[in-house]
Amino acid sequence: MSTETRQSNAPTSTYRLQITSELTLQRAARLVGYLRELGVGAIYVSPLLKATDGSMHGYDVVDHSQIDPSRGGPDGFAELAKASADAGLALVVDIVPNHMGVADAAQNGVWWEFLRMGRESPAARWYDVDYEVADGKVLLPVLGDGFDLDRQLRLYVDNSSDEPRYELHYYQHRFPVAPGTYTEGDTARRVHERQHYRLVNYRRADTDQNYRRFFAVTTLAGLRVEDPSVFDATHAEILRWLRDYGVTGIRVDHPDGLTDPGDYLETLAAQARGAWITVEKITEPGEHLPSSWPVAGTTGYDVLAEVNTLLYDEDASEKMTRIYRDVTADERDWEQHIAEGKRLIATTILQAEIHRVARAVPGVEYAVDALTELAVAFDVYRSYLPLGRERLARAARVAAVRRPELAQAIEALQPWLSDPQTEACARFQQATGAIMAKGVEDTAYYRYSRAIGLNEVGGNPGTFGLSLDDFHAAQRERLQRAPYSMTTLSTHDTKRGEDVRARLAVIPELGDSWAEVASRLAALVPIPNRAFGYLLWQTFAATGLIERDRMHAYAEKAMREAADGTGWIDPDADFERAVHAAVDAAYDDPTVRAIIEDFAARLVPYGLSNSLSQKLIQLTIPGVPDVYQGSELGEDSLVDPDNRRPVDFEAHAEALRAVSSGGALPTLDESGLVKIWVTSRALRARRDLPNLFHTYRPMYADGPGRDHLVAFDRGGAITVATRLPVALGDKWASSTLTLPAAQYIDAMTGLRYEGTIRVADLLDRYPVALLLRREGGA
Structure with missing residues (x-):
């Protein structure tokens, strides 16, 4: 596929919606008016194919032939497609080629048939199994410790049809029985021994698993989409969406799990002719997508890392390392x-x-x-x-x-x-x-909790800060290499919401104060693993005292992921009690609570500056900006499932109406109204004035605020943003910025500028500005 074809269907921006049984496709259709008003260029939906019952994310597909009825089914998708088209918005879908859900074999017809008939079944072509182990059987690690198949495995006979159907049941799990493997009087154990699969203890998944999984998730079985028949069966419905629903974009989940990602993408691009295709690919520093892949780019974690790191003070690296080591002894x-x-x-x-x-x-x-x-x-x-x-x-x-x-x-x-x-x-x-x-x-x-805001998907916690020159170089390279790649700040997979990270970036600027706070909290509420305690107190500093149950859930997931004191398998009850007691102390112990509240309050105004800066930068640099659902207002999410909580879209729509009513400009406070104002102004500019966003030229301030100003000209649209706000002081007063010859209007305030201007005047109301060249200007 040519670059021209890929770019012709690239939207001006996307807005990610997590489609669930609550936020159905029908409900999403009713949001189109709000999203159009926000300035969005495309609706971007999570996976829609039939998933495991109750799935909140849709990545555990069990049937590739139908749109999930619980998510709205084909009628809902048709409604969303029509509403989007009527509003002039494109439609982008997330697809899952690497794996499918097998948690409940009875829900997945292909998996069921494979287990029933074994490797000779046509269904066997779907799955990536090593038959050299387990006597050619498929190992299913579902049995608990101390299992007793003679007592716990049951034989079930379904006589509802002309031919009796036999199944094996282990608690809630159901498994098929192959034809001819049951004779009258057989025990369930004997029948089990004749099947094409073998039920084994769940711990054997670590050592003996013989079907490819998604990472270590045994309920997600890898697919062999390199087989043309499997590709066709798993993509026919998706490709129909391009023809029947007007879908113009595809986001490919986890291509790195495939046998040959490049070959897969060639096949997909050939059949999804003209589609804007992006891939969820994590690139490490200095790494790029293979240039031969027929895709527009990635889903934007590289950009997240660049923008996030830009907010950090490079000069604080040594101090933050010293504080970390002093408090944690790591x-x-x-x-x-x-x-x-x-x-x-x-x-x-x-x-x-x-x-x-x-x-x-x-x-x-x-x-x-x-x-x-x-x-x-x-x-x-x-x-x-x-x-x-x-x-x-x-x-x-x-x-x-x-x-x-x-x-x-x-x-x-x-x-x-x-x-x-x-x-x-x-x-x-x-x-x-x-x-x-x-x-x-x-x-x-x-x-490694030295500065947890840097511990983000696609990031490099070993670095600390990004210079303006390096940031600008990265944007110019993206414009040349992948101008229609997606950019993002938040996704359903990010470890912390963008506004949480914005506040975390302030901590290094308050290094000495933070050192005192961290040391006091570590002494007042000791946690067996001091590095994890350091992570927990940073989290509280950035989120404040959010709902207690949310913080408990986060702490449990975080400490088990760390696997350094406890874990998902055989959790250490004493360790976990100590962590949960520390969480409770933050809410219940007056001294601990006061320390957290006081320090969290210090972060808020600077965090808001960082939040607006990173948002405007991400929405205006080269690429196709994505807005994760709800992040246009203030957002304090932590790792999933916290970041997949339902969004109050009525409140968001009311906020947008409030700032767009033509009255007074929103004030710089914690209401979130300034963020939705900045987001909507930038998205509308990208959509309505594309001719102003085609190049990239770095701009620098003159004067003492030079290192605090992030500015670039996209070809008539000039972004101006603030970084390192704590150390800024009054440096704007004697700093200037020289604009290219033309007249400009700030999309945020409506004020006009030209020539050389004082930064103090430009950023008098907000820490950001988006200067749009007036029509007819030079």
């Missing part, structure tokens, strides 16, 4: 945490994936240990061989230095792992991405 750096987190995952919950690769390299001694070290040393999610061969070579060098006793085994693996024709090569590429995601994002991010 001397490890970020690279050590990466290695430890990935090694933990590779040797526990994902060791089955390593073992599978090892089985594909016969004759290599110590293959499991060598593969583990290679995966730990791999510095990106995965390679796409033959692309990325140098990544494998670099990992081999690092692994051999770390474990010289494995150097010979590591060398022996290279012919297997570097040849795209071998199974080991494909499996290793799939495994490294899963180990990176679970070992870094879901483990190390919760352990």
